[in-house]
Amino acid sequence: MAQIYSSLHFTKIVFKPLHTNLFNIVLISIFLSLGCSALYSQDIKKKQPTVTPNTQDVKKGAEKPLDTNPVAETPADTVKLDTIKVKKAFLNGQVKYKAETYAKIQQKKKLITLYDKAELYYQDVELKSGIIVMDYEKNEVYAGRIKDSLGNYTQFPNFKQGSNVIEPDSIRFNFKTKKALIWNSRTNQGEFNVKAAITKKENDSVYFLKGARFTTAKDVDNPEYYFQTNKIKFIPGKKIVTGSTYMVIAGVPTPIYLPFAYFPLSKETSVSGIILPSYNDSNTKGFSLQNGGYYFALSDHYNLTVVGDYYTNGSYALGMQSSYAKRYNFQGNVNIRFENNIISERGYPDYSKTRIYNIQWSHSQDSKANPNSTFSASVNLGSSEYFKQTINQVNVGSSLNNTLSSSISYSTVFHSVPESRLSLTATHSQNTNTKVINMTLPTLQFSVDRIYPFAINDGAKKGFFKNINLQYNLNGKNSFITTDSLFFKPEMFQDADIGFQHSIPLSTNFKVFKHFSVSTSLNYDEVWYFKTIEKHYDDQLATVVTNDVKGFDAFRTYSSSTSIGTTIYGTFNFGADKKIQSIRHVMRPAVSHSYTPSFEKYYDTYAIDGSGNMQTDKYYTRFEGGMYGVPGQNRSNSIGFNLSNTFEAKVTDKDTTKTEAKKIMLLNNLNFSTSYNADAKTLAWAPVRISGGTQFFDNKLSANFGTTLDPYAIDNSGTRINTFNIDNGGSLFRMTSANLTMNYSLSSKGSEKKDKPDSQAARNGGREDDLFGSDIDTGSYRKNSQFTDDDEEKEDAVAEFFKSKLPWDMTFAYSLTYGNNNREKKITGNSIMISANTDLTPKWKAGVSTGYDFVQKGVTFTQLRFERDLMSWRMDFNWTPFGPNATWNFYIGIKSGILSDIKWEKRNQNF
Incomplete structure (x- = not known):
């Protein structure tokens, strides 16, 4: 294409002084006086001489500011001229522009025309387009597309004002009124992509759209789905308000219709709103609405979500979730859920009604908040049957794990000499099988750092005496042992145990013969109890009676230990x-x-029958059952x-x-x-204990083994006897138990391990991998997607797929146990578990978790997983085909969090 250069035309005005001719003036004056009786004069407008314009070329791609008020060059003159009022400049700032092909200024029409890769900058407006025409007399600018050599439209306008960006087919904008008309505009607001046939910009903050569609799909021109509406009021960064709206999927209108809609837009904080429930049905509970409620955006530091379930058979559930954080101070989250579960109908044999709950709280303090004290919490408590009976969550790992534990702790440091530390901890341990709960409220720990009384001032600690050091440790507990049914009821606190343990270890270490390290210690312990026991034989009841004795009591013990070792x-x-x-x-x-003397002075006797025979008396200590143990009766x-x-x-x-x-x-x-x-x-x-471990294949396979060898034989009843096994006709040692465990994890990327999401089972003390399947939590189900929204990673995945490099990962676990305590010589456990995940295509993912028990001769827990990336949607299916946890779950929904309520979920659970 030929280069076209335009010229800049400027009018140069020059004023010349008037030279007088005295002779001619006098002659004409006499002539006129003689010929006319009356003289009239007329002012003739002075004619300005013309000057040839000075032409300047605008070079290709050059950026040039527009001078809106040219200044005339005026030579000095002795005659006063008529003045013309100069018009005030109409633009409030400097205009910068450039173009690839040409930039033409038409001064008479007050137009600037920029063509091909045109750019214009004025105040907070940035405009890029194929063609830009600016009328600086009307304060307007027009921008549109241009055609390439093939006749296709290209270089669409890009209009940016402040933080708002619009990409239309064409735009007309007024700098003075800030109003605009936009055709086929495309803009991004939060998670929404909006396209409108005609957009009217009223001011910087209000837009009216006609014939609009909005979607979370990335391609707004060809989206997988969109919402179609004829009228929209759009306030950037705040909200979208629409008239009648209907949903279109794959170009097909759906019956999903709203007479009006409101979508909040906020970049800084979340907005409160209703959480729409999901519909489901259960064989045992009837039809249901799940996880419906309200989200409260309370502040920038914390929020609250309240949801509930309702089932037609009368079951219901309530849940509360809250997250909070303060930068450089702390962060945490709380999750509380209560369920009233009714199965079947009243009067039927399988009818049951249970109330279950679960409380989870996690809190961590930033190290910058306070260097001297810390506070942390990790709470997981509730009904023992919660993870087995809840319908809101499918979590096999948590249901198989039989322990729930919690800890809340506060610690501080006292910068004294020597330094000391204090901590307060509340703990909870719950066995979900026996339903026994052990709780301490609280545990007190106080310690004083080591003191070296014989070390010199320079701190050198060499030799036996200089290494002598002592400490002081205090441990106190207020503990409770209760069950699920009595948890936090008055009966729970009636049998509280309170105790304190004082410990003073005195130790030193030194070397002998240069190569042997020796360490020795002397420990003094003193234990305080506030409740002891007393045993006696009751003649009336004809049995031994144990009575609690309340009051302060204590015992004191000491022991010593020495060890020597080398390498x-x-x-x-x-x-x-x-x-x-x-x-x-x-x-x-x-x-x-190690040496511990006998403390039989703390032991008494009681009769086991009413015969009065002293040989039937049995020893006991009144400190039995104490939290810090009892003094030893026999010397060790x-x-x-x-x-x-x-x-x-x-x-x-x-x-x-x-x-x-x-x-x-x-x-x-x-x-x-x-x-x-x-x-x-x-x-x-x-018994001799042998244990070991190693790793193979670049640390991908880890193996651990152990065995116990007993040198003594057993009798016919299986009791150990004081006879060596070799003297009883056997081998030198009798293997009583053995175990072998192997774990193997690998992926298509070699040694690079796949990051596993934080799971509920792991928080409950179970496995972090998915050998027991992935968790299905309907409350936060959409967060478990394995897909990424990063375009570059998707392109890489497609490239790897066509190179036949399918991404995959696998986890393998094997366990073997052998028992021979009573000559049974039996394999007590022999099982294998495998979990594998792969990308069948860049859009399809599949996974399986399964195993086999060779002792029970059956398949262990099995789960099949399928997931499909539908661009702005996601679909997945989880299926546990058999067993007590048999269930399936199907889900399809929009990925975007703002439209997460647009989903369909169906699942069936076998109770």
Whole structure:
């Protein structure tokens, strides 16, 4: 295309002084006086001389400001001229512009025309388009598309004012009134993409749209779905208010219709609003509306969600969720749910009614908030049957785990000399099988840092005396043991146990013969109880009676321990030209001795019958059942033996460019331990415990094993006898138990492990992987998607798919246990579990969790998972085909959080 250059035309005005001719003036005056009786004069407008315009070319792509008020060059003159009032400049700022092909200024028409990659900047307005025409007399600008060489429209306008961006087909804008007419505008507001046939801009904050559609799909011209409406009032960053609106999916209008709609838009804070419930039905509860309620955006620091369920058989549920955070201080969340579950109908044999609840609270403090004190909370308590009976959540991992635990703690440091620490903790431990709850309200811990009384001022601690140190520790508890039915009822607090333990350890360490490390300690303990027991034989009841004795009581114990150990290194070299160049063996043997005297002074006797025979009396201590244990009746003089080993090899690296050998770990640990009680009259030797572990395949496969070897034989009833097994016709040791566990995790990306989402089962102390399936929580179900909305990652996934590199990951676990306590020689457990996930296509994901128990000869928990990425929608299906947790769940809905209530969910659960 030929280059077209326009010229800038300027009118240069020059004023010349008038030169007088005295002779001609006098002659004409005489002539006129003689010929006329009356003279009239007429002012003739002075004619301005014309000057040839000065032409200047605007270079390609040049950016030039527009001078709205040219200044005339006026030479000095002795004659006063008539003045013309200059018009005030009509633009309030400097206009900058540029264009690729040409920029033409038509001064007579007051127009600036920019063509091809045109850009115009004025005040807070930025306009880019194929063609821009600015009328600076009317304060208006017009921008539109242009056609390329193939006749296709290109270079659509991009209009930006402040933070608002509009991409229409064409636009007409008035700088003075700030009003505009926009054709086929496209704009993005929050999660919405909006397109309108005609848009009228009233001012900076109000738009009226006609023939509009809005969607969360990225392609607003060809969306998977959209909402069609004829009238919209649109306030950027605040709200969208529409008239009659209906939904269109894949170009097909649906019966989903609203007479009007209101959509809040906010970039800084969330907006309160109604949460629409989802419809469902159950074989045992009837039809239902689930998770309907209200979201309260209370402030920038905390919010509240209140939801509820209702079932036609009378069941109902209430839930409350809240998240809070304050930067550099703390953050946390609270989740409380109560369910009144009714199964079947009253009068039927399978009718049941239960009330279950669950309370979860997590709180963490930022380290910057207070360096001297911290407060944290991790609470998970409720009904023991909650995760087994709730219909709002399918969580096999949590239902199989039989422990719920909680902890709330506060700690502070006192910067004294020596430094001391104080902590208060409330704990809760609940067995969901036995329904027994252990709780402490609170636990007090106070400690004073180590004191070295014999260390010199320079801090050097060498030798026996200089390393002598002592501490002081105080531990106090107020504990309760109760059940589900009595939890937080008055009966729970009636049997509270209160106790304190004072401990003063005195220790030192030193070296002997340069290579042996010795540590020795002396421990003094004092325990206070406020409730003890008393036992006696009741002749009337003919049984032993145990009575509680309330009041302060205490016992004091002491013990000593000494250990000596060293480290031995051994290397076996095979040659630098061998594949295995050398093996390194590290041994850490240790011998320990512990001594505890007898504290039989704290023991009494009671008769087990009414015969009065002293031989039937039995020893007991009044401190039985105490939280800090009881004083020992028998003296203990035990010698312990422990040997730990590690094996490491140097192998030739497969990479020939590397000169150094590669180190691999053969055995992370191989431990042997046992002990001998010198004061025991029988069974002095403890069983030998062997344990070890290692890793293979670049640490992807971890294996741990252990076994227990008993040197003593057993009688026909299975009781250990004081006879060595080898003397009883057996081997040197009798294997009583053994176990082997293996875990293997790998993916298509090699050693890179796939990040697993934080699951409810993991928070309950279960597994973090999905060997027991993925959780299905209808309250936050849409958050569990495995898909990403990042375009670049999607493009990479498509590229990998067409290269036949399907992304996948797999988790494998195997467990084997052997029991032989009573010569049964039996495999007590033998099971395998596998979980695998893969991308069948860039849009399809599939997963399976299953296993097999070789002892019970049956398939363990099995779950099938399918998920489909529908661009702005998501669909998934979870199915547990058999077992007590058999269920299926189907979900399809919009990904966007602002339209998350537009979904359809169907599930069936077997109770």
